Amino acid sequence: MHRLLLIDDDEALAGPLRQYLARFDFQLEAVTRPSAAHARLADERFDALILDGMLPEMDGFEFCKRLRGGADTWRDIPILMLTARGDLTDRVVGLELGADDYLPKPFEPRELAARLQTILRRTRLAAPVAPAQPASASKLCFDGLEIDTTRREVRGASGLVELTGTEYELLLMLAREPGRVFSRDDILNRLRGQEAELYTRAVDILVSRLRRKLEPLAALKTLRNAGYCFALPVRATGAGAMT
Structure with missing residues (x-):
C-alpha cells in the first residue's frame, strides 16, 4: 500500500479520488493548505505528493521549491503537479522547480493512477542497493x-x-x-x-x-x-x- 498526500484546496476532490485510487493500492490522505501539509510531512511518511498549482497561503510552485530545498526527509519525495490549464508555462515552471511529473486539470483518474505508478516504480528501481563490489x-x-x-x-x-x-x-x-x-x-x-x-x-x-x-x-x-x-x-x- 502506497501512501499519498493530496494538497488541493478543492475539498470535493479528495473523497472520490480516494475511493478510485484505492483500487490501485493507494491510500490517499488530503489537506487543503501548505501549512497543513508541512505538519503532516513532519509527523508521517508518504510515498508521493499530488500537489495543486493553485493553493492558499502560497502557490504549489513555491511549495514545491521549498520542499526541494528543505529537510532531507522531504527533498526527494516524488511530486506530481496538477496544473489548472495545462499551460506550457506551468509545466515548465513545475519541472524546473523539481516536480517529477505534471497533469493538467481536468484529468482522468486512471491517468493519474498510471503516472503515480510510473513515478513510484522509477523511485523503487532507483533505490540504492548494497554493492557487490568494494x-x-x-x-x-x-x-x-x-x-x-x-x-x-x-x-x-x-x-x-x-x-x-x-x-x-x-x-x-x-x-x-x-x-x-x-x-x-x-x-x-x-x-x-x-x-x-x-x-x-x-x-x-x-x-x-x-x-x-x-x-x-x-x-x-x-x-x-x-x-x-x-x-x-x-x-x-x-x-x-x-x-
Whole structure:
C-alpha cells in the first residue's frame, strides 16, 4: 500500500479520488493548505505528493521549491503537479522547480493512477542497493566530478552537489556511458519508465537545470537534433580523491 498526500484546496476532490485510487493500492490522505501539509510531512511518511498549482497561503510552485530545498526527509519525495490549464508555462515552471511529473486539470483518474505508478516504480528501481563490489568500485570518477552510487551523492570541486532524485538519475544514466548520445526519447523512456504524452521540452529543461548545478564543469554536451551525452573524461588511474 502506497501512501499519498493530496494538497488541493478543492475539498470535493479528495473523497472520490480516494475511493478510485484505492483500487490501485493507494491510500490517499488530503489537506487543503501548505501549512497543513508541512505538519503532516513532519509527523508521517508518504510515498508521493499530488500537489495543486493553485493553493492558499502560497502557490504549489513555491511549495514545491521549498520542499526541494528543505529537510532531507522531504527533498526527494516524488511530486506530481496538477496544473489548472495545462499551460506550457506551468509545466515548465513545475519541472524546473523539481516536480517529477505534471497533469493538467481536468484529468482522468486512471491517468493519474498510471503516472503515480510510473513515478513510484522509477523511485523503487532507483533505490540504492548494497554493492557487490568494494566501495571504491561503486564510484564513478571523472575530472572534477565524483558520483557515489552507493550513497547517491555527487561531488564537484566545491563539495556536495545537491540534486533532486530525477536530476541524479539523469546524471547517472549519462555518466555510466560517457560519450554515448542519448536522444530525448531515450531519456524520457528511461526516466519515466513508459512512453507517455510528454513533450521533449521537458528533457531540455531537466538537462538545463542539471547543467547549472554542475557549473563550471562542462559535463553535459548537446548535440543538435540528436540529444545529449556526458562529456567529462574519466579520471586517470591513481589520481587523488576529491575532497
